[in-house]
Amino acid sequence: MTLDWAIVWENAGALARGAEITVLLAVATMLLAIPGGVLLALMRLSPVRPLALASAGFTEFFRNLPLLLVIYAAYYILPLTTGISFSPFATALVALALNVSAYNGETFRAGIQSIRKGQSEAALALGMSRAQVMREVVLPQAARRIAPVLASTWVSLFKDTSLVSVIAVGELAYTAMRIRSQSFRVLEMLTAMAAIYWALGYPQAKLTDWLYRRFGVRE
């Protein structure tokens, strides 16, 4: 078997563009999923029962479905129910954003609830309003707990973008596999694809580890 690694360098440009789309998709998803998660967490923690139940229902729904299924379902169902035709990228964004929002909602809720009740009581005893208690005492502490988990979610999201290749979004996995089909250089392209994901993902995983060490819970 002869290996022709030149095929990878020849297509470096296309692969780089694919990686760009991967990053773009991940960033865009997080930009939607962080506010989405905040909204879900606030709803879940609110004393208004229908809001709390709606948020819990949404979260449970998306936590218990394979992401690939959500992607396919979005691809087929969105155009039929809304009458708008979505680009593959937009469909992917919707599916990923819904999925990651659910996880973020849980992360934010757990982070906020992990702050001892005594902290809010001490702040209230000083005469602070509920909003001030949140802003000055609860959220700054919750943010430290949430940061490493959010980083971990980001790393998972980055990997999960590879799944949208099935609906022909031109991210890294799709690009690499397309070049493979066109050039028949299976081993080279697939290994290169794995190597590029490794090169991008490894530092992210290490950064997440550092965040867990830095902001790990110390009671």
Added chain:
Amino acid sequence: MEIDLDFGPLIASWRFLLGGLGLTLALSALTVLCSLVLGGAVGLARCYGPRWLRWPLVFYIDSMRAIPVLVVLVWGYFALPLVSGVTLPPFWAALAALSVHIAAYVAEIVRAGIESVRPGQTRAALALGMSRAEAVCQVVLPQALVRMLPAFGSILSITIKDTAIASVIAVPEYLNCSQTLAGQSFRPIEVWFVAMAVYFVILFPVTRAVDIAYARLASLGRS
């Protein structure tokens, strides 16, 4: 806006879908088994093995954290035969690839569980005259296992969800069958709604059980 729903084609193909579901469950169960064995071995080797073994194992674990499941599956099915000369049928290729990927997470869980047991426990066991192996098996592991249980539960949940990705390498599990049916019957909405319901019904009890297990563990307090 009118959508008329017709579940007829779904009902007519129930055996086809059931077969897919069976394969999903079989692949999930076997993957969990293999990844627990492999991951357990790697985790133990990482904690108690010779020093020179550590860095290849850490490299393996960190690599699986960096590379998507899809990439591992695709490489295992298309590229591995070219390197090894062995061609596995889709189901077994998927089993191998998924197990290797998920075992890395299991190894991390095992390591975290072992490290969460106070070092004083090992010292006390050794002071009683136990050998290292006895100390590990009789004192450390039983305590570590209890802490690992909720995390293992979430491994089960993750595995079931990841088997859906095996559809990409033509394993006829449930998602793949749904895809086929959606294409053939021109009833995608019904097919996908049922697919979502099926996966939800399977996964919800698992994630609920994991949540409860984590809550019970938290109330046991830290040692």
Added chain:
Amino acid sequence: MTAPSVPVLAYENVRKRFGSFTALNGVSLEVAHGEVVCLIGPSGSGKSTLLRCTNGLETIDGGRILLDGAPLPPDAAGMRRVRRRMGMVFQNFELFPHRTAIANVMSGPLTVLRMPRSEAEHRAETLLDKVGLADKAKSYPADLSGGQQQRVAIARALATEPEVMLFDEPTSALDPETIGEVLGVMKQLADEGMTMVVVTHEMTFARRVANRVAVLERGALVELGPPAQIFEQPQVARTRDFLSHLGWSG
């Protein structure tokens, strides 16, 4: 401000239930200006509950609580204004871990009183000096001992210049060696004329510093009187029982 004859705090027949459990069953008590009242009694007697009802952390189900003759307001904004006039010190200190000691003490003046920063800082420095921790101003709570944290917590509560200080078992979570330093600060406050309500198990402190001691048991006020009476000649059998269970031998 207020005529000395109006009590700073007045509890009129205060009732509080948690579900089917009655925590306070019609407690009446007055705290005069400059007085130190210690609340003692077995666990579950309602001492902490009474304290927490005082600054609205718990709402009462019956009776009234009055500050300077005015009942506690039912609305949130009104309650916030009342809380500025009270200082509370918690058993678990509850310092804000993400802020330095001095930033903790400045929390009230800055956020609640909306004081200019330099003024708040100056006030905080003075208070930290008063509790003997001027050199720890820039330290984080995690770097301070329990006794030091509690002293910072007292300084924080004093920063809004409250009319009354509420202490909820301030030394129960402390190592024996550090209890003394906290009780010392509290005695100093009492000597300066601060009105204080203290829930405590430290009988020696109550004996020496309190003007009056209130004994609570199962949500009711069992006996109320000067320490000499309570500890040496208790009038009520249940007081004697409680004290003897503690091993208090007068």
